[in-house]
Every structure is written in C-alpha cells, then in structure tokens.
Amino acid sequence: MDSAPVYTLAEGVPCASAVTAQHFGGNGIKGLMLLQDTQLIETLAHFSRERIPERVVHAQAVGAWGEFEVTHDISDYTDAKFLNGIGKKSKVLLRISTVGSERGGSDTVRDVRGWGMKIFTEEGNHDWVFNSIPVFFVRDPIKFPSLNRSHKRHPATNLTDPSMFWDFHNNSQEGIHALMLLFSDRGTPKSVRHLNAYSGHTYKLTKEDGSFYYVKVHIKTDQGVQNLTNNEAVDMAGKNPGFHTADLRDAIARGDYPSWTIYFQIMTPEQAESYRWNIFDMTKIWPHSDYPLVPVGKLTLNRNPSNYFVDIEQAAFSPSNMVPGWAPSADPILQARMFAYNDAARYRLGVNYQQLPCNRAVSPVYCPYQRDGFMSFTDNYGGDPSYVTSDLKSVRFVGMTGANGHAIGGHEEWVGEVVGFTSCLVEDDFAQARVFWDVLGTQEGQQQHLAYNVACHLNGAIPRVQAKALEMFGRVHPEVAVMIREEICKI
Numbered sequence: 421m422d423s424a425p426v427y428t429l430a431e432g433v434p435c436a437s438a439v440t441a442q443h444f445g446g447n448g449i450k451g452l453m454l455l456q457d458t459q460l461i462e463t464l465a466h467f468s469r470e471r472i473p474e475r476v477v478h479a480q481a482v483g484a485w486g487e488f489e490v491t492h493d494i495s496d497y498t499d500a501k502f503l504n505g506i507g508k509k510s511k512v513l514l515r516i517s518t519v520g521s522e523r524g525g526s527d528t529v530r531d532v533r534g535w536g537m538k539i540f541t542e543e544g545n546h547d548w549v550f551n552s553i554p555v556f557f558v559r560d561p562i563k564f565p566s567l568n569r570s571h572k573r574h575p576a577t578n579l580t581d582p583s584m585f586w587d588f589h590n591n592s593q594e595g596i597h598a599l600m601l602l603f604s605d606r607g608t609p610k611s612v613r614h615l616n617a618y619s620g621h622t623y624k625l626t627k628e629d630g631s632f633y634y635v636k637v638h639i640k641t642d643q644g645v646q647n648l649t650n651n652e653a654v655d656m657a658g659k660n661p662g663f664h665t666a667d668l669r670d671a672i673a674r675g676d677y678p679s680w681t682i683y684f685q686i687m688t689p690e691q692a693e694s695y696r697w698n699i700f701d702m703t704k705i706w707p708h709s710d711y712p713l714v715p716v717g718k719l720t721l722n723r724n725p726s727n728y729f730v731d732i733e734q735a736a737f738s739p740s741n742m743v744p745g746w747a748p749s750a751d752p753i754l755q756a757r758m759f760a761y762n763d764a765a766r767y768r769l770g771v772n773y774q775q776l777p778c779n780r781a782v783s784p785v786y787c788p789y790q791r792d793g794f795m796s797f798t799d800n801y802g803g804d805p806s807y808v809t810s811d812l813k814s815v816r817f818v819g820m821t822g823a824n825g826h827a828i829g830g831h832e833e834w835v836g837e838v839v840g841f842t843s844c845l846v847e848d849d850f851a852q853a854r855v856f857w858d859v860l861g862t863q864e865g866q867q868q869h870l871a872y873n874v875a876c877h878l879n880g881a882i883p884r885v886q887a888k889a890l891e892m893f894g895r896v897h898p899e900v901a902v903m904i905r906e907e908i909c910k911i
C-alpha cells in the first residue's frame with residue numbers, strides 16, 4: 421500500500437518497527453534495555469506526559485463544529501459584523517459539558533450543562549460561555565470556588581457529599597432558583613441536542629455612535645427540550661456513561677444536524693434603571709412577558725471533531741473574547757469571569773494557547789506585544805518591534821479603546837463610569853529631568869559626560885530615531901540637545 425504513511429519517530433526519522441526494543445545480550449527475553457533506544461525512551465517519556473491539567477470545572481464534555489447564521493436584522497442594536505447581514509454565516513466550535521465531574525464522568529449525571537461556543541468572526545473570536553439554565557447559584561464571584569468545591573469531592577473521603585452540597589446552598593440561598601432548575605428534570609437532559617442555553621448574564625449590544633442596549637441571550641433547541649427522569653439518568657450513567665457523546669456524534673455522522681434558534685432579550689439603559697430586578701444580579705431572569713424574545717439567528721452543528729484532544733480538550737473559551745458591537749455589563753460575576761478563563765487557559769494550555777488550531781482566529785491577528793513564551797507556532801512577528809509606540813514600523817489602530825461600550829453619559833453615572841485611559845505627556849514631565857540637568861551643571865564636567873555618553877549610544881541609531889531623541893532632550897533644555905549633537909559630530 422503505497423499511500424500508507426511511513427512510520428517515523430517524532431522528528432521524522434523512519435523506523436523499521438514500532439514494537440521492537442533494543443535488548444542487551446542477543447535474542448530471547450531478557451530485560452536489560454539500552455539508553456540508546458531512542459524509540460523506546462521517547463515512547464515511554466511521551467506517554468507519561470500525555471495528560472494536561474483538566475479544567476477545574478466543566479472537565480467532561482462533548483463537542484462539535486458548526487455554523488452560526490444571521491436570520492433576522494438586528495442592526496438597530498449592534499454593529500457587530502457577525503450579527504449583521506441576513507444569511508451571513510460564521511464558523512463555530514461548540515463544547516457542551518457537565519460541571520462537577522472530572523474528565524471521564526458520566527454524561528447523564530444531574531448537573532448544569534456548560535455551553536462553550538466560539539464564533540470565528542471577521543472581527544476576531546467571539547465566545548459565548550453560557551449554561552443550560554438562565555440563572556446562577558451565586559451573585560458574588562468570591563463564592564464561586566466554594567460553590568464548586570461543595571459540589572465536588574469531600575477533602576477527607578474523596579466522595580461527593582450531600583451534606584457539603586446542601587450546607588453550601590443552605591447558606592447561599594440567593595441561588596434557590598438555580599437550585600430548583602437543577603433538581604427539575606432539566607438537570608438530567610436526554611441529550612445535548614435537547615437542551616437550551618442561556619447567557620444568564622446581561623451583556624451590552626453597542627453601536628459606534630456610543631449608544632447601547634442591554635441584552636440577554638437565549639439559545640433554544642430546535643429538537644425540543646427533552647429530559648430523562650432521575651431513574652433513567654442514573655440507569656444510563658451506569659449502562660452507557662458516554663451516552664450524550666455518542667448521541668451527538670452519531671446524529672452528526674448520519675447527517676441529522678442538530679440546530680438551535682438564537683434569541684435576544686433587549687432592554688434600554690433607561691428601562692434598566694427602573695426595572696424591578698437588578699439586571700446585574702445573575703440569580704434573576706427577565707420574564708419574557710416583560711422582555712419578549714427577539715429572533716436573531718440559527719446555530720447548526722454539522723461536523724464531528726476529527727480528534728477530541730486537538731479540537732475539544734485544547735479549546736479555550738472566555739467571556740472576555742468579544743468583538744466590537746458587544747460589551748460586558750457591570751455584572752460582578754461576569755467581571756470576575758473576564759479574568760478567570762484566560763488565566764485558566766494559560767495554566768492549562770500554556771501562554772500561546774490562542775495559536776492552537778482550535779482557538780486560532782480566522783481573521784488576521786497582529787499582536788506583536790504578546791510574543792515568545794512556551795510553544796510559539798507562528799513566525800512570532802519576525803523582527804517587528806516588540807514594544808509599543810514605535811516609529812520603526814507603522815501599525816494601524818482601529819475600533820474603540822478598552823472602554824468599549826462604556827463611553828457615554830448619564831446612565832453610566834447610574835452604573836459607575838468606566839473610561840479608556842492613556843496618560844498624556846505634559847511639559848511638567850520634563851521638569852524633574854531639567855532639575856537633574858541643573859544638578860549635573862554644578863558638578864565639573866558631568867553635563868559633558870552625559871552628552872558624550874548619550875552620543876556614543878545614539879550615534880548607532882538610524883537618522884530619524886536620532887532626530888526624535890534629540891528633540892526629546894531639547895524639551896529638557898535646548899542646551900542638552902545641542903551638546904549631544906556636538907558630541908555626535910565629533911565621533
């Protein structure tokens with residue numbers, strides 16, 4: 421079979437057998453092996469390193485590729501390009517998880533299902549990291565680690581522990597709505613094709629003119645919500661722990677692509693101020709009777725991962741991945757999450773995790789101020805300046821500053837204003853340098869030394885860089901620049 425791949429070691433060297441090890445002392449079973457047996461050593465060494473840290477929550481999952489399609493015009497609310505243009509499609513990676521179990525846990529256990537969805541847009545990656553219930557157990561982010569530990573294993577017994585579970589919830593009763601959803605049959609979905617997902621959080625839809633709307637996202641299954649009973653779920657957990665994984669995989673493989681309809685609930689800032697529920701409290705929904713569902717688009721899953729580890733285990737989702745036209749609200753849980761996910765990904769996958777194929781943006785990425793680090797797979801920006809504000813290579817800056825969605829007036833005072841800030845250079849920034857120059861003037865030859873020392877170094881710079889440096893020294897005192905220039909001329 422000519423088309424069969426030639427077996428090699430990891431650095432490409434062909435090897436005649438994958439099952440032969442070098443034994444000392446001729447044929448026959450003897451256990452003395454050789455350090456020179458690269459194949460054996462590499463095979464054993466790689467095996468010991470096959471595991472990466474599993475996610476501290478949401479470790480067990482199933483995932484697939486698909487597409488998001490805009491079906492309705494919502495251009496009045498947001499400029500986000502992936503949400504504009506009926507018929508527009510964006511590639512999607514979706515990972516649906518249980519929360520509490522370790523990797524390998526049964527698919528049908530009673531739990532919330534996580535919904536990690538990466539939308540590969542023309543403006544960069546946009547992630548929706550949602551849950552299968554519309555409210556959450558806590559509204560204070562500091563409680564999140566405790567919430568999860570109470571659902572996981574007892575530190576002494578290493579068993580899940582109902583006392584621990586209920587002890588936490590008894591003392592955090594703000595989560596009662598979430599708790600009741602969890603203990604309804606929605607806590608044991610029939611399959612991942614039959615569940616809904618919700619942003620839970622309030623986000624912002626923003627426009628370039630500075631206007632914005634608050635939004636909650638609802639993702640509703642077109643297969644219909646279907647659940648298992650408690651007994652069915654327990655039974656299935658024993659019989660077929662990978663039930664949901666197989667169900668999704670099989671459905672996609674036979675072309676029965678599952679789909680979901682995406683809706684927004686939309687609220688104006690003025691409405692938020694007088695609404696009976698605090699819109700930043702994640703334990704509360706907005707009843708549909710107050711804010712009806714506005715149809716937006718459709719999600720379809722149509723491709724199984726060709727390799728689970730590469731596509732799903734290495735995927736990294738974060739609520740902080742958001743494109744222009746979308747912004748965070750002042751929900752404290754969301755604010756905490758904006759830090760936690762990228763931090764987790766750096767720990768779990770390494771600092772260059774955004775370069776992995778499953779996470780890599782389809783739009784151009786130019787981020788030369790984040791470079792090097794373990795496992796850089798790109799050209800690492802070649803010789804482009806690694807520092808900001810360089811004249812040596814021009815970079816175009818577009819879009820809003822870091823205060824995306826926070827830039828305007830009255831309502832922000834109600835929330836608490838956030839602004840994007842970069843300090844400006846003022847004349848006073850040169851005052852202390854000028855005093856230092858004067859101090860040097862009181863010490864024999866010291867101003868001259870400084871001018872000479874600068875000249876020796878600056879002389880090596882290209883002319884336009886030299887000119888700008890001299891201009892800067894001139895702002896300390898014109899004579900500094902004059903003296904340096906004279907010294908350069910002498911070199």
Ligand code: HEM
Pocket residue numbers: 474475476477478481515516517533534535536549550551556560561562564618619620621735736737753756757760761764765768
């Ligand atoms: C303060 C609150 C929260 C914190 C600190 C937090 C933190 C985390 C962390 C550290 C992970 C693992 C990430 C990784 O290793 O890649 C994770 C996963 C996840 N979280 Fe949260 N979380 C919080 C609340 C929530 C809420 C409210 C939701 C849903 C609305 C949610 C949905 C998810 C999902 C879906 C995943 C799995 C993502 C994936 O498939 O990789 N989390 N969370």
